[in-house]
Amino acid sequence: MSDIIKAPDHILEAGPFIYADILDFKNLQEIVVNYRVDWIIHFSALLSAIGEQNVPLAMRVNIEGLHNILELANQYKLKLFVPSTIGAFGPDSPRDPTPDLTIQRPRTIYGVAKVHAELLGEYYNQRFGLDFRSLRFPGVISSDTNPGGGTTDYAVAIFHEALKTGRYQCYLEPDTMLPMMYITDCLRSISEYMELPAEKLKMRTYNIHAMSFTPRILAEIVKRFVPEFEMTYKPDSRQKIADTWPMRFDDSRARADWGWHHEYDVERLCQVMFDALWPQYRPGKQRTKPVSKQ
Numbered sequence: 001m002s003d004i005i006k007a008p009d010h011i012l013e014a015g016p017f018i019y020a021d022i023l024d025f026k027n028l029q030e031i032v033v034n035y036r037v038d039w040i041i042h043f044s045a046l047l048s049a050i051g052e053q054n055v056p057l058a059m060r061v062n063i064e065g066l067h068n069i070l071e072l073a074n075q076y077k078l079k080l081f082v083p084s085t086i087g088a089f090g091p092d093s094p095r096d097p098t099p100d101l102t103i104q105r106p107r108t109i110y111g112v113a114k115v116h117a118e119l120l121g122e123y124y125n126q127r128f129g130l131d132f133r134s135l136r137f138p139g140v141i142s143s144d145t146n147p148g149g150g151t152t153d154y155a156v157a158i159f160h161e162a163l164k165t166g167r168y169q170c171y172l173e174p175d176t177m178l179p180m181m182y183i184t185d186c187l188r189s190i191s192e193y194m195e196l197p198a199e200k201l202k203m204r205t206y207n208i209h210a211m212s213f214t215p216r217i218l219a220e221i222v223k224r225f226v227p228e229f230e231m232t233y234k235p236d237s238r239q240k241i242a243d244t245w246p247m248r249f250d251d252s253r254a255r256a257d258w259g260w261h262h263e264y265d266v267e268r269l270c271q272v273m274f275d276a277l278w279p280q281y282r283p284g285k286q287r288t289k290p291v292s293k294q
């Protein structure tokens with residue numbers, strides 16, 4: 001694993017970790033040679049909301065960085081995975097559901113860079129035979145890391161705030177529906193997809209889906225675990241982004257072509273998030289049993 005930031009202890013304990021700046025092509029070459037790299041999983045990016053706050057940096061990291069990674073993968077014949085996103089669609093795309101192949105005119109630099117990555121990766125695949133693979137992910141939810149500056153961050157922050165303060169002020173309107181996925185499904189999708197023989201793939205970029213919910217729906221479930229929880233709403237600039245994104249993803253092609261299936265729905269997601277975060281915020285405090293659905 002690599003990054004330009006210092007890794008927390010649990011990452012250092014999990015395996016080798018090195019500094020790598022995706023904007024430094026020579027250093028990337030050194031790493032590939034010295035560590036005998038044969039696959040690249042290219043996660044580095046500025047997410048949608050933070051990208052709008054610093055467009056020049058987002059262009060460098062998300063576009064120039066991708067160019068380096070593609071060139072590197074092609075030069076050393078590496079297998080390459082680049083995640084895409086619901087953010088690769090825009091207001092002109094069908095939103096409920098959004099199919100794999102449709103109009104893509106995103107309105108964020110993040111989305112524009114992801115469409116660029118999808119197209120360039122597919123071009124390198126056809127032109128040079130590069131084994132480029134991409135999955136378009138919903139908002140990914142995990143208890144391991146803090147939200148990274150995306151439009152879907154509320155669906156992570158809500159769990160921390162519910163346990164920490166019993167309150168959360170949501171920056172999206174209560175009925176804004178977005179596709180989401182639990183991290184375990186996300187990571188499993190990458191490993192299953194990357195292991196597939198190339199002949200199984202009819203496309204190089206697939207939508208994958210797990211669940212869709214609104215802030216209101218999520219707040220109602222959170223309340224079953226933390227009965228005192230209260231959510232208020234104060235939409236900000238992220239609302240404008242969410243309003244242009246898919247509400248539900250049509251992932252039927254991933255399901256048909258290579259057997260994609262999700263295992264976590266919103267109920268199970270809440271269960272695992274509270275299982276993981278409860279001891280951190282309420283150590284020694286008896287876990288309340290979730291109130292069952294009315």
Ligand SMILES: NC(=O)c1ccc[n+]([C@@H]2O[C@H](COP(=O)([O-])OP(=O)(O)OC[C@H]3O[C@@H](n4cnc5c(N)ncnc54)[C@H](O)[C@@H]3O)[C@@H](O)[C@H]2O)c1
Nearest residue numbers: 004005020021022043044045083084085137138139140148
């Ligand atoms: N989190 C989601 O909901 C989601 C959904 C769809 C797709 N994705 C994609 O998954 C990937 C990872 O997302 P995330 O949520 O972990 O984002 P994140 O913001 O948490 O992580 C991005 C990482 O990129 C690193 N980075 C920034 N500049 C760099 C540089 N010059 N060189 C090397 N590393 C650099 C940052 O230090 C950071 O650790 C992104 O490509 C994102 O588009 C994420």
Ligand SMILES: C[C@@H](O)[C@H](N)C(=O)O
Nearest residue numbers: 047048085150151152
């Ligand atoms: C959806 C995804 O790409 C990211 N979580 C964002 O909101 O920007």
